[in-house]
Amino acid sequence: MSNREDRSRSPKKDARPTVLRMAGAKVLVTGGGSGIGRAIALSFAAEGADVVVCGRREDALKETASKAVPKAGKITILSFDQGSTEAAQKAVKDAHESLGCIDVLVNNAGTNVPKRTLESLSVEDWHGVIDTNLNGCFHICHSVLPLMRARRKGTVINISSIAGRRALPLSGAAYCASKFGMNALGDIINMEEAKYGIRCTTICPGEVETEILEKRPVPPTAEHRAKMIKPEDVAEMAVAVASLPQRCFVPMLTITGASTIDLAT
DSSP: HHHHHHHSSSTTTTOOOOOOOOOOOOOESSTSSSSHHHHHHHHHHHOEEEEEEEEEHHHHHHHHHHHHHHSOEEEEEEEETTHHHHHHHHHHHHHHHHHHSEEEEEEOOOOOOOOOOOTTTHHHHHHHEEEEEIIHHHHHHHHHHHHHHHTEEEEEEEEOGGGGGGGOOOTTTHHHHHHHHHHHHHHHHHHEEEEEEEEEEEEOOOBBBBBGGGGSSSOOOHHHHTBBBBBHHHHHHHHHTTSSSSTOOOOEEOOGGGGGHHHHH
């Protein structure tokens, strides 16, 4: 048999239809202007979901939306300050009106400060980190959960940190406290909201190569960054969890690279 005949009988690469795991889903992602949030928004959209991505920097959100894969889900931007209760309430209202419903909420917005030891941490910086990382997460959940209860289904994904599982001086007091609080909030969502068909997964990444690394007192070297996971790795976990049947609960996941494997076990 000739090579030509072999090729004619072999299956075409595009013979099997592509299955979009999140086709038709409506997703709200906070902190989507860069890093993990951007990767999550793009991954959900690539899998067919319509996404509202929000954060403080409108220009960064526009850049996220511009990277969406054509002919998949669409990305709409919404800028607001997550630390404000009123702004969070309005953002959820606007997102809900834009999407029609919210199937998946991804709480990703987070920050840290360079001066993070107790000796150098200011009261202002403490409140700033807690307001964004923990209070902001609660504000969004507080507005989204009633919408999910009414439909008796929904998935919440909180992007936390291994610093929410064990206190790490490298992360600092404010960041660790905010992530411990986020982890506890996720547990309570599962305990109280499961009866409404709502589930929550808390994803605790180790070091991720994102721009927040520049806020460290001493930014890591290129060699150290090469050992970290990428934002796309966390995004893949988020989509995988959300695409599971609604009966499946994955309360907590840890994902890390070699740089923090000793801290994640």
